Amino acid sequence: MSLFITSLNSGSNGNCYYIGNENEAVLVDAGLSCRETGKRMKELNLDIEKVKAIFVSHEHSDHISGIPGLSKKYQLPVYITPGTLNHAGLGPGRELAVSFLPHQPVNIGSLTITAFPKFHDAGDPHSFIIEGNGVKIGVFTDIGKTCKHVISYFKECHAVFLEANYDVEMLKNGDYPYHLKKRISGGNGHLSNTEALELFRLYKPPHMSHLILSHLSKNNNRPALVDELFNQHAGGTQIIVASRYEATSVYHITNTDVPVLKKENRRSSTKPVQLSIF
Secondary structure: OEEEEEEEEOOOOOOEEEEEOOOOEEEEOOOOOHHHHHHHHHHOOOOHHHEEEEEOOOOOHHHHOOHHHHHHHHOOOEEOOHHHHHHHOOOOOOOEEEOOOOOOOEEEOOEEEEEEEOOOOOOOOEEEEEEEOOEEEEEEOOOOOOOHHHHHHHOOOOEEEEEOOEOHHHHHHOOOOHHHHHHHHOOOOOOEHHHHHHHHHHHOOOOOOEEEEEOOOOOOOOHHHHHHHHHOOOOOOEEEEOOOOOOOOOEEEEOOOOOOOOHHHOOOOOOOOEEEOO
């Protein structure tokens, strides 16, 4: 009973997270080109034909720029809210989008994906929980601040992609203009190392085996700083810092204590609605 996960890239230059089992997988966001996404997956011995859908967290270009190429080449449905779609500007094409609602599970094969709203300066931003084989993976990036939904879902996860975007002092003393510093730290931007660490320390469940720290700022953070900070409080959790230049390894997330749900009990509570995407 397991899922396989990797960050194909994480940062303002492109974000793409892979979560799958032996038969199917999904991507959360697609900020790399179709060619680069395929290249990195091949290097990791991941079969792109197993990817069955793309889930979109919000419309910023570092999360959606690869969607037109990937969706068209591999005929992938793109799960995106109408609010995000209206702001995305993804251009012309024949691809289709499928809408989703917060807290309403969507089934992709034997994977179940549940979205919930988050604080971020975008049209209709969401985070995701991906569940399969008794394992839950969270994708919690581009979050201005934690909320009750983040805390609640975090406590359920066996592994999490968690944003640790900036060091407070580096941002404060750096050369970004004031309005940008305010945007990043103002509650609708990004999580600081301190805020991410507080979430981890206070709410990490005993069964969380992996924490993949994601979306680090190029100018206001350092991978070594984040790695040292979180490893001081890791306990039995493996700490990985996702790169903005390359994919991480593929991590095998298991939960031997929870039985797999029977297929007949796994159904979506809402019927997806197709929308014209591009």
